[in-house]
Amino acid sequence: MSNRINALNIESDTALAQWSWRGLMAIAAVVLLQLYSSVFDSYEIGIVVLTAVSLALLGQNWSGFRRHVIAVTVLSFIALWLYGQDLSLGETDFFLSYILASQSAFMWMSALFVMATVAYFSGLLMRSSFTEKVASGLTWSAATMGMIGLMVRWRESYLISHDVGHIPVSNLYEVFILFAIITALLYLFYERRYQTRSLGGFVLLVITAAVAFQLWYTFEKQAHEIQPLVPALQSYWMKIHVPANFVGYGAFAMAAMIGVAYLLKSWCQTARPQGLLANVLPELSMMDDLMYKSIALGFAFFTVATVLGALWAAEAWGGYWSWDPKETWALIVWLNYAAWLHMRMTKGWHGRPMAWWAVIGLFVTLFAFLGVNMFLSGLHSYGTL
Amino acid sequence: MPILNGLPSMSDDSRPQLPRHTLGQRIFHFLGSMDLAITLLLALAIASVIGTVLQQNQPYTDYLIKFGPFWFDVFESAGLYDVYSALWFLAILTLLVISTSTCVIRHTPSMIKDMWNLRTHVQEKSLRAMSHSHEWDVSSSVDDSVNKLATELSQQGFRVKQTAKEEGILISSMRGGMNRLGYIFTHVAIIVICLGGLLDSNLPLKFAEWQGRIKIETRDLATKDIPAISRLPVGSNAFRGSIHIPEGRSAEVAFLAMRDGYLVQELPFKLEVRDFRIEHYATGQPKSFETDLVLFDDELEQPLEVTISVNHPLFYKGYAIYQASFSDGGTGLSLEAWPLDSGAGNKPFSFETKVFENRQMHWGEESARLEVLSFRPFNINPDPKEGDPDNLRNFGPSFGFKLRSKTGEAREYLNYMLPVPRNGRDFYLSGVRSSQAEEFGYLYLPLDSEGGLTAFNQFLKRLYDLEIVESVAHQMMLETLASVEHKDDDLEQSLENSLISLVAMFMSGGFAEVATFIDTTLPEAERETLGPAYLSMLREMLARLYFSGFEQPESDADTEQQLTFLQDAVDAIGSFSRYGSPVYFSLTDFDHVEASGLQVTHAPGKSTVYLGCALLIIGVFLLFYLPQRRFWAIVKKKANGSNIVLAGMSNRNPREFDLFFEQISKQLKQVSGNS
Numbered sequence A: 001m002s003n004r005i006n007a008l009n010i011e012s013d014t015a016l017a018q019w020s021w022r023g024l025m026a027i028a029a030v031v032l033l034q035l036y037s038s039v040f041d042s043y044e045i046g047i048v049v050l051t052a053v054s055l056a057l058l059g060q061n062w063s064g065f066r067r068h069v070i071a072v073t074v075l076s077f078i079a080l081w082l083y084g085q086d087l088s089l090g091e092t093d094f095f096l097s098y099i100l101a102s103q104s105a106f107m108w109m110s111a112l113f114v115m116a117t118v119a120y121f122s123g124l125l126m127r128s129s130f131t132e133k134v135a136s137g138l139t140w141s142a143a144t145m146g147m148i149g150l151m152v153r154w155r156e157s158y159l160i161s162h163d164v165g166h167i168p169v170s171n172l173y174e175v176f177i178l179f180a181i182i183t184a185l186l187y188l189f190y191e192r193r194y195q196t197r198s199l200g201g202f203v204l205l206v207i208t209a210a211v212a213f214q215l216w217y218t219f220e221k222q223a224h225e226i227q228p229l230v231p232a233l234q235s236y237w238m239k240i241h242v243p244a245n246f247v248g249y250g251a252f253a254m255a256a257m258i259g260v261a262y263l264l265k266s267w268c269q270t271a272r273p274q275g276l277l278a279n280v281l282p283e284l285s286m287m288d289d290l291m292y293k294s295i296a297l298g299f300a301f302f303t304v305a306t307v308l309g310a311l312w313a314a315e316a317w318g319g320y321w322s323w324d325p326k327e328t329w330a331l332i333v334w335l336n337y338a339a340w341l342h343m344r345m346t347k348g349w350h351g352r353p354m355a356w357w358a359v360i361g362l363f364v365t366l367f368a369f370l371g372v373n374m375f376l377s378g379l380h381s382y383g384t385l
Numbered sequence B: 001m002p003i004l005n006g007l008p009s010m011s012d013d014s015r016p017q018l019p020r021h022t023l024g025q026r027i028f029h030f031l032g033s034m035d036l037a038i039t040l041l042l043a044l045a046i047a048s049v050i051g052t053v054l055q056q057n058q059p060y061t062d063y064l065i066k067f068g069p070f071w072f073d074v075f076e077s078a079g080l081y082d083v084y085s086a087l088w089f090l091a092i093l094t095l096l097v098i099s100t101s102t103c104v105i106r107h108t109p110s111m112i113k114d115m116w117n118l119r120t121h122v123q124e125k126s127l128r129a130m131s132h133s134h135e136w137d138v139s140s141s142v143d144d145s146v147n148k149l150a151t152e153l154s155q156q157g158f159r160v161k162q163t164a165k166e167e168g169i170l171i172s173s174m175r176g177g178m179n180r181l182g183y184i185f186t187h188v189a190i191i192v193i194c195l196g197g198l199l200d201s202n203l204p205l206k207f208a209e210w211q212g213r214i215k216i217e218t219r220d221l222a223t224k225d226i227p228a229i230s231r232l233p234v235g236s237n238a239f240r241g242s243i244h245i246p247e248g249r250s251a252e253v254a255f256l257a258m259r260d261g262y263l264v265q266e267l268p269f270k271l272e273v274r275d276f277r278i279e280h281y282a283t284g285q286p287k288s289f290e291t292d293l294v295l296f297d298d299e300l301e302q303p304l305e306v307t308i309s310v311n312h313p314l315f316y317k318g319y320a321i322y323q324a325s326f327s328d329g330g331t332g333l334s335l336e337a338w339p340l341d342s343g344a345g346n347k348p349f350s351f352e353t354k355v356f357e358n359r360q361m362h363w364g365e366e367s368a369r370l371e372v373l374s375f376r377p378f379n380i381n382p383d384p385k386e387g388d389p390d391n392l393r394n395f396g397p398s399f400g401f402k403l404r405s406k407t408g409e410a411r412e413y414l415n416y417m418l419p420v421p422r423n424g425r426d427f428y429l430s431g432v433r434s435s436q437a438e439e440f441g442y443l444y445l446p447l448d449s450e451g452g453l454t455a456f457n458q459f460l461k462r463l464y465d466l467e468i469v470e471s472v473a474h475q476m477m478l479e480t481l482a483s484v485e486h487k488d489d490d491l492e493q494s495l496e497n498s499l500i501s502l503v504a505m506f507m508s509g510g511f512a513e514v515a516t517f518i519d520t521t522l523p524e525a526e527r528e529t530l531g532p533a534y535l536s537m538l539r540e541m542l543a544r545l546y547f548s549g550f551e552q553p554e555s556d557a558d559t560e561q562q563l564t565f566l567q568d569a570v571d572a573i574g575s576f577s578r579y580g581s582p583v584y585f586s587l588t589d590f591d592h593v594e595a596s597g598l599q600v601t602h603a604p605g606k607s608t609v610y611l612g613c614a615l616l617i618i619g620v621f622l623l624f625y626l627p628q629r630r631f632w633a634i635v636k637k638k639a640n641g642s643n644i645v646l647a648g649m650s651n652r653n654p655r656e657f658d659l660f661f662e663q664i665s666k667q668l669k670q671v672s673g674n675s
């Protein structure tokens, strides 16, 4: 009989591919839970299950993502195997020190992201779909290297000492990498859904900016050193609160960059209708739609992240809401996008004003993400510059 | 854009309004309007910014210094020091809640209807007019086609209903009706969260204060002396209070910080702190803060013993007890006061004190108030010797204190318990500064071969002993003038006096004072030659004073050691005037007592807020990811078979619906046997 047609109408992969993928994720989760049954508490079991389910869902119709997960897993295991129990191999072993040690992987990630940005723009301007395909490949590789870097860094923290070990989403340095990876994956998801690569350069521009900041931060402040966790951060909530937040940030950043492309195109259309940009960029209505999708996704995840943050705060600080600057800025970002969504859904606003608003939204988001840590002090002062 | 939605458009302005008659209706309309909603959302966002830019709930004096008296008053009356409970801020929030409620009240009935209603009243004409529609013929009978279509639609997850019409049979179907529930959930959630938050806010307290039922206490009183008007009885009210309990002690109340004072909240149980522990990483950063707590409640058969730590609070009867901070709980210190000044006697004496204890000290004719501020069991600092900031070393216990003179001036000191090596020799280290803003300057007291201060104290005693100084000066004068032929009494006397006064000057102000004396009294021409001569005479005097204390000549190696000791001692004495204390306190023993800083909260609105959060999340995902999609088909009898008109619509994501519609149509054509 017929396959049920999905609400999101993502084109389905073959049933075999889907089931083998789901099976693989289930097996991976079971093996992990078996292996660590003695150390995991119920929250950690929950997190493993949650991760397996979301990977299964994301990968079932997305072959690129499946390849990404497999590459990350295999290469991370190789790195762990190379490391053994000796952290110093990271500087002496050839493969580790040039490719797989977290610092090297991050350097690769940075270089690949910059190359991908250049490739996307050249592909766009030369109208070469081959170059654009290369750009997608570079983006995938960059995200993969970044993810490997995070995985390996996780292990490295345990190699420093067992009590120092923690998931690498605990300070500004680590979350910047997370931001780059998540934004890239979000973009790749929509690139496939909408069958257009012409927005890649724009989205990758924010990622490149993040990477540049990250490099400066590494060299200027030695921020890459793995630090032990302060007691307030030793919580399983961190493992879900931070990634959820960054799906939100990443989606908002993407919406803003699509907004930029939208504005460029709409100017070019009026100023020089035959100009290059007016022709190579996707239709306005499509960008408008994508912008909405992206903000909706960001809003949904940001809502989840803020609620998770409140739950965590209730456990660590003694109150689910303290009007701490970071919290308050999360609320500001959230209200801003709530207003955006209402404007669009119920007042039917479209086009340039909404694109402008999305761009401004990025600055509000940026302040919540970075500015608060730089300029304001509060309970959330872990990630200070 | 076509109207995708059977409902009247949500936007109030795009549909003609019925004439409004009453004021009530007008207000209702205004409150539920989208413009107001968006304005309020943005206003709330902007208002929130203020509270993050201006640090909230700081001591009022800080604001006064920062803004000056004029702006201080302006900002105060605008409630900017506690924006989030300022009236105008609460007014915006209230309006938002009212506006959302109005909106929910207005839209819910039609939303609920829309959730279930399959719309069986559509006409063939309107189906054809929809932007998504198809028409095709099949060879099967009407009933057969209807069955096939209905089955396929239900298989695709649609709810299906058939209605007989004049022209044929109408199939109405819908999927994703819960999208509407998403709207209701999201907006009800906002109301629920705000109400829950209201339950947990300090608004009732403010109201009680405004009515004069309670009064904020600003004085520093013992708990039992705090008047009843500043005490809150055990009840259902929400609060966030804090307590510091020293190890081995207990408490039955918590303190709520209010503006520039506090209130006392009584607790329905007693909390005792058995032990407080900090664990550290190898780098010295704290790894965990833990308290062994005992909770006493008459309703318990036996007291509850638990260990709480950061991120692991204790929940009991709707109260939550958190590890929030820690401080010293009055560590007992055994001190030895070594006189540095002639006025402070010449023997060390021992006494006991405690952290946070203040006492008036008397040394001979001198006195000062000793205020013990702090104690640290260890100090992990970069080792200055290594020049590498990552090379950390434990410098051992230290304690901080202030000495306040009669005039109220105070200097702050930081003394280390254990000797600190420097250039291969051991010293007692004491830091001093005259204000918080300064860095500490350090006094290094040299230890003798026994590892104590006795040798230094002996030397000091000799320096202050006028008889000894006179006899050493006399001896030195004689030896200096031995080779001089024409001695006269005047010369002898003046040399001897100079030597004595050089020592006196040194004792009162170090080499600096001697240098000032040289600069101010000697004629410029002689300064070049006489200046160095004076200084070497002083050094010689100091050395003679030192060595005259020993009876027997020692071995060369010992002499070497004594010379360095002398040098160190002279350096230390030279900096006395900057050190400014008549005594040096050496810490000989301590009994470490810590106090655990607990936060006790009672948040009766918490579960309401959490319920709201759950509704919000479910609602948002339903809204965004469960589009409501409707399909209709009219099946009519035709010569040899039947004719099908299919139409569909979705309430969001029109772009995705294009594809979806095509896919569903293809599927339906297939099953109905397209001809």
Ligand code: HEM
Pocket (backbone or CB within 6 Å): A296, A338, A341, A342, A345, A346, B010, B031, B032, B033, B034, B037, B041, B096, B099, B100, B101, B103, B104, B107, B183, B186, B187, B190, B620, B623, B624
């Ligand atoms: C803090 C307050 C509010 C929040 C967080 C909120 C949130 C949302 C969200 C997330 C959506 C979905 C938007 C979309 O589908 O893209 C929405 C839709 C909507 N909101 Fe609100 N809202 C709030 C207040 C209000 C108020 C005060 C009104 C009434 C004037 C209102 C009326 C609506 C309407 C009519 C829709 C469209 C529903 C639909 O077409 O399915 N909202 N709201």
